[in-house]
Amino acid sequence: MPTETFEFQVEARQLLQLMIHSVYSNKDVFLRELVSNASDALDKLRLAALRDDAPDADVSDLHIEIEIDDDARTLTVRDNGIGMSYDEVGQLIGTIANSGTAEFLKELKDAEEAAEGLIGQFGVGFYSGFMVADEVTLLTRRAGEGHGTRWTSRGEGTYTLETVDEAPQGTSVTLHLKPADPENQLHDYTSVWKIKEIVKRYSDFITWPIRLVPEKQGDGDDPPEPETLNSMKALWARPRDEVSDDEYHELYKHIGHDWRDPLETIRLQAEGTFEYQALLFLPAHAPHDLFTRDFQRGVQLYVKRVFIMDDCEALLPPYLRFVKGVVDAADLSLNVSREILQQDRHIEMMRRRLTKKVLSTVKDMKAKDLEKYATFWREFGAALKEGLVMDAENREAILAVSSFASTHDDSEPTTLAQYVERMKDGQDDIYYLTGESRQSIENSPHMEAFRDRGIEVLLLTDPVDEVWVDAVGEFDSRKLRSVAKGEIDLDAKDDGKDESEREKQSEDFAGLLGWMREQLDEDIKEVRLSSRLTVSPACVVSDAHDLTPALENMYRAMGQEVPRAKRILELNPGHELVKGLNQAYKEREDRTGLADTAELLHGLAVLAEGGQPKEPARFVKLVAERMERAL
Template identity: 75%
Template sequence: MSAETLEFQVEARQLLQLVIHSIYSNKDVFLRELVSNASDALDKLRLAALRDDALGVDTSDLHIELAADPEARTLTVRDNGIGMSHDEVIQLIGTIANSGTAKFVQELKEAKDAKDSSAAENLIGQFGVGFYSSFMVADEVELVTRKAGEEHGTRWTSSGAGTYSLERVEEAPQGTSVTLKLRPADSDDQLHDYTAAWKIREIVKKYSDFITWPIRLQQETPEASAEPVNSMKALWARSRDEVSDEEYHELYKHISHDWLDPLEVVRLQAEGTFEYQALLFIPSHAPHDLYTQGYQRGVQLYVKRVFVMDDCEALMPPYLRFVKGVVDAADLSLNVSREILQQDRQIQLMRRRLAKKILATVKDLRAGDPEKYATLWREFGRVIKEGLLSDFDNRDAILTAASFASTHDAEQPTSLAQYVERMKEGQQHIYYLTGESRQSVEHSPHLEAFRAKGVEVLLLTDPVDELWVEAVPEFDGKQLRSVAKGELELDGETDQEQQEDREQRKQEFAALLGWMTEQLGAEVKEVRLSARLTVSPACVVTDTNDASPALEAMYRAMGQELPHAKRILELNPEHPLVAGLNRAHSDRPDDAAVTETAELLYGMALLAEGGQPAEPGRFLTLMANRLTHNL
């Protein structure tokens, strides 16, 4: 079969040039990526053989082999793992960053222009194109692969110039070999000779020593036996004193395909009737696809040092899906399936224990390393708060570990415990306000009375906040209460004079309130005087047991319709516009100007909370008419 030549996508060609010429600050990492891919292929073959006896593959000597030829200037990385079919080669090798390529290229260009190599390497890791780092040191890359169980193999070849060729190979060993035709040793950008045995050993020792498969270096003479160059010691099985931070970091990078060091390393060892070891990592940044449906979790399952399953969802609750690492159990079957794991009592116990350990680590970081904690919460706080909706056993631990923006400090978030410590004398509730952004909620009229009385309010602007505040009734005996729902009566307000003044005001405005409730009946369920406004003329609030407009919209976006709840319009009787409207309504209740002003007040209240009138064009016309009359 003759070779076929295919072109990369336009964005993919741009990406490839960026990878080749300007992304990596350390070119040695190309070998780490190739060895990591080979290790994954061996893991997958071992797992496939356990689950399919008919596959008929020999797993007695699974290994990775490195072969260098100084004269020919080639370096080959071979494995006898799962291999790839023709279609898989196109899908996995022939397409670069097939999801979000254009956005990725743009971000890479920005990182390059800013001369931020760490940001660029981070992006490379996020989009999983480490294979293409080979082109940093090679003029041409040839990949030959045959999938286990298939008769024919595939050869993929590219010089990185925008095209690649595919060719069927009649006889190819099972697994994958990647051969790099290295640039001349005296090239300006070639700092090291990657055919030198000492350099290969150095790179493997630094980046891949922990890999549990043997990595063998084929000596320059064909008759010499391959020399093992990695220790194959499982880091999670060694004591903390025996492992350096650098070794932990490289294991994390191998598991996660990240290019940055983890934020925190978490070890756990359980002994007794059910024994297991866990080595977990909290990343230092959120991956680009953390909130997508197909996000791959990063906890691997081993049984007695034998790899069993990648991205084992049963080991970690969804709200901790960003955690990477390894769990090695002593008493599970090697041939366990995902379906069995979901029901396995031991796995469920491990899941609960691992979740508690991660949350305890977050809490400890808050107390012991505020800078690390700030990074963690900035990157993953939004997803951790999802646990408030699903993990009832750990709800208090999540609330204790969480941070929230508040009116107390524009820069520094607060914990709920700190909020409770600062509560005013007589205050019984923890007050909050939800919204799209801090800027929008900070200017909300709902905060006016709270600012005037110096009462702190939490500012909750993540989409998940709209959901969990409805599900969490209290913290430390203090009920959570929205400042934009229900009729406001600030804790500790017992002034008899105030109460009498309010009753008098209600009497003064009773006719206007009744008339406006009737006029705006299609939009609002009630018009009443407000205790929460000190500056603005009006605001709209949600009744105590009704869903907020934002929550309605969220359910609608998920394909679930909630019954529409009418809002309540509150008026500030001290505002000149409201006071004037009351007088005008008393004098000339049928005047069109009075009706228009009432409608304008409601529209202004909607705009103040970030909404908009049902008929924006009519609102603007009324506004223009009123302004014209006042000139």
């Protein structure tokens, strides 16, 4: 087949230009990325062989080779792993078929210091070779196939692909190195000591041998043996006092595709009838796709040091999907599948123990290092709160490490236990309000009476908050109550009126309330006087057991059709607009114009809570007419 020339996808071309013009100073990481890719290819081949998916593959001596040619100024990273077919090379390397590509490029441009990890995080580590090379050649043959593929590019917008008859199993990447430029951190990567130093720093724990191939000697000399550069020691199997924090951090960066150190390292060793070791990490920041359906969750699963699968979802619940790490079991089958894992009793035991260990680590962090805990909660609190809905067994433990914004303090969040300690005498319930932002919640008319009486309200702004408050229901025998649902009686004695005055007020407004209920029948189920309003004329609330509008919209976005619940309209009897409307209702026999006012009042209440009137154009028309009359 002749050599074909292709153009890079637009995003790939932009990425290449960023690489070529050196987006970050530490160019050494190109070797870490190429070795990591080679390690993944070896893992995949051994797994395929275990499952009899690659019957013709040679798995007798799986390894990674690094070869230096000083004269030609080339560096080659070679593996005898799974390899790629012609089509796979075009798909994986010619384009970047990643939904996060645009965001990746933006992050890369915005923060040079973040670039080192973004490359691995977005699965485009291969491109980092262009930081140190003028030309890159990739030669690969997929295990079991008869022909290989050669890919070549100078990173200038095009690449070539050709089928080759002779190619060893696996993949080799040859970098035609740029001249060394120490001032710009471009080292001489034909230097043996430099290659050894990079491998030791970044890849010592890789489970496959990384061998440095010696340069060719003179004719007739016996070729020297390759030198293995890495220890291949599983960090999770070594005693804690033999492993430095830096070594743990490099392992995390390798498996987490991250450039920053982890927030916390968690070790666990289980002995007895079922033995396993775990080394888990809490990242310091949330990945961009944490809340997307395609997020790759789970930790790596090994059996007796043999890699079995990446992203093993069965080992941790979905709400801990941000946790990275390794679990190495002693007694599982090497041929275990994802389907079998879901039913395995030992896996369930490990899942429960690992979950409790992660939650207890967060609890310790909260008690001993508030700054670190604050970082964790800011990045992962929204995900962790999903466990309040789906994991009843650990609900108490999750609540113990959860914190929430509240009206008590603008800067420091509170726990539910701290809220209960501050509750006023006679207060029975824990009050909260959900919304899109702290500002929108604090400006909500539902908050007015609570603010006036100095009653603390939790301010919940994550989408999951709409769900977990109903699932949990109560804390410390005290109900969780939304200030925007049901009737709120904030100690009627505080309003300065005696019982007879309130009864007289109810009688005075009874006619208006009944009439407005008829006028707004399509949208509301009740009109009543409010005890929660002190400034605004009106607000809409949900019945105690109805879904909120936000929750209705959430279900619809997930494709679940739910009936739209009618709301309750509450009026502030002390507001001049409501007083005037009541007076006009009593005095006028023709109430046509008043019907428009009632509709406007309802629309204003919907807007005040962040909603939208049912017919925005009609609402605007009514407002314009009123303004015209006023002028």
